Amino acid sequence: MLNRIDLRGTASIPRGVLPRATFDVAAALEEIQPLLDAIRHHGAAPIRKITAERDGVELDSLRVPAQALTDALDALDPELHEALTEAIARVRKVHSDQRRTDLVTEFRVGGTVPGGTVTERFIPVGRVGLYVPGGLAVLASSVVMNVVPAQLAGVPDVAVASPPQRDTGLPDATTLAVCAMLGVDEVYAVGGPAAIGMFAYGTDECVPVDMITGPGNIYVTAAKRAVRGLVAIDAEAGTTEIAVLADDTADPEHVAADLISQAEHDPKAASVLVTPSTELADAVDTALTGQVAAAKHSGRISAALSGEQSGTILVDDLEHGLRVVDAYAAEHLEIQTRGARELAMRVRNAGAIFVGAYSPVSLGDYCAGSNHILPTGGCARHSPGLSVQSFLRGVHVVDYSEEALREVAPYVTTLALAEDLPAHGTAVTIRFDKPAASS
Known part of the structure; x- marks a missing residue:
């Protein structure tokens, strides 16, 4: 076989x-680029149109009503609820160990007196859009794999999108139930590249996000490639x-x-x-x-x-x-x-x-x-799977005293002159070359 x-x-x-x-992501991108352009300029209208054409669902609102989330959780099979509870607990346990604390590096003047620090802060992304597939296999487990690390990273604003089902006009009921279990109340009945466009460009209902994660088909991947740079993405899966x-x-x-x-x-x-x-x-x-x-x-x-x-x-x-x-x-x-x-x-x-x-x-x-949102197509040579760190940005905070800057100033000016950027050196030396005040 x-x-x-x-x-x-x-x-x-x-x-x-x-x-x-x-x-062939490039070919798929050429096919879906007009949809993304339409969403960028017209918001929700092209999303409703493509959802009616592709999913057979007429959407009055893109956002899933809060009551639908509650109803889905209430109707969840007890055995499935228990299995999901265990899965969430295990994913939380593993991903909790991935959280980062600030790193402080200290430089001493003359090797003895504290004078400069570089602090690396790990700051969560402000708002993320998490995509959950709903095609041949409806992957409610992907809600867990997306949401848990984002929450543990401290992301304050989490939204989920998943395709509507033709019979209900809503995303898969188990997907909605897991969102409710995890406390996610911003969920959209939007699938495929339309969801990526919605997250990237925003609509009257959905504020644009800073980062998009989650697996999908080749058209989802192409859409993520198209908006990369405007927003961050996890990978081209x-x-x-x-x-x-x-x-x-x-x-x-x-x-x-x-x-x-x-x-x-x-x-x-x-x-x-x-x-x-x-x-x-x-x-x-x-x-x-x-x-x-x-x-x-x-x-x-x-x-x-x-x-x-x-x-x-x-x-x-x-x-x-x-x-x-x-x-x-x-x-x-x-x-x-x-x-x-x-x-x-x-x-x-x-x-x-x-x-x-x-x-x-x-x-x-x-x-x-472990997380099941992982690099494909050989990308594991250079890219990791989704984790808490995916949602964190390392930001350096530089804090030098006058004495610490004075000690390193000659090295700054030497390097600046070597790169023919003398103003870089002047920005340092001007702090020490002030004329003495007249008496």
């Missing part, structure tokens, strides 16, 4: 040989992906189930097995055949597993496999090998790493306490 790429005996690992979905580094100790049924778990998100989802064992690769293919046939979403799972973005990569050994997964830089990376923990600690590039037979990606999607 999985295509095979044989890298055995290959020293270098060109990125082009690794399976990856075609993801693509479809979900999983890589599994496994040896002959791995259970093929477990590996197959984990590959399927991400493939059921989307026909473009990526599922990649990296292994030195052809016997395991064969056994996983056999397990996939049976499990896919029995799966609820077998159609899109089959499309994902057979697509260009998925496959089995054969490697010489685990050391070779480690180089391959670092080159691939998966959103989710599972290590199911001998010495899995030791290998996991050597991985450089992954959004999140899941160690051993009892840490499947599904655990991280919901209840590990």
Whole structure:
């Protein structure tokens, strides 16, 4: 079922040989740019129009009434409420440890007398717009992953947007219930690039935000690229992906189930097995055949597993496999090998790493306490997943005394002259070159 790429005996690992979905953000941006321009100039009217056309919902107001949030929470299944409560508690526990305190660095005049300080303050973004998908899979869990770190960072103003459902005209009921559980009362029934435009440019109902986070389809990603700079974004997210580094100790049924778990998100989802064992690769293919046939979403799972973005990569050994997964830089990376923990600690590039037979990606999607909003498309080489720190800005506060400035002044003027910016030096020396007052 999985295509095979044989890298055995290959020293270098060109990125082009690794399976990856075609993801043309530029083409999607060209398609949705007129909508963003319309929202920028006309506010809510084009949002209502596109929502009626695409979602089949006529919106009188973009904002969800407060009573709808209360009703959704009241109607929430008790078992689901308990599961969400546990997920929220675990995500809060992990993300609480990410909070930052101010850092103060002191410089002493002559090495002894306090004279200058640089304080780095960590200041939360003022207002964020959090996007929650509602397409093939309605991801109420993404509300938790967006909102909790923003709240723990101290963001004072949080808004959520999620597509309206055709039958209710409101976002998914579980999404609304989770918003209520987390105390978020500003929720908009707006989806796709329209939501990104609303957050970036504002409407009569929605004040523009400073930052937009949350996963979405290629059009959401394109819209985030278009408004980046006007607002901050977390990342340009693509479809979900999983890589599994496994040896002959791995259970093929477990590996197959984990590959399927991400493939059921989307026909473009990526599922990649990296292994030195052809016997395991064969056994996983056999397990996939049976499990896919029995799966609820077998159609899109089959499309994902057979697509260009998925496959089995054969490697010489685990050391070779480690180089391959670092080159691939998966959103989710599972290590199911001998010495899995030791290998996991050597991985450089992954959004999140899941160690051993009892840490499947599904655990991280919901209840590990980690965040599931992670870099895709190889961006884990340079970008982290969403965290409390995503919502914090480091700001330096510089406070030098006269004596401390005098001590460093010669170095400032030397560097200023070297860069042919003499006025920079003068701005320092003028403070010490004043003529003496006449008697």
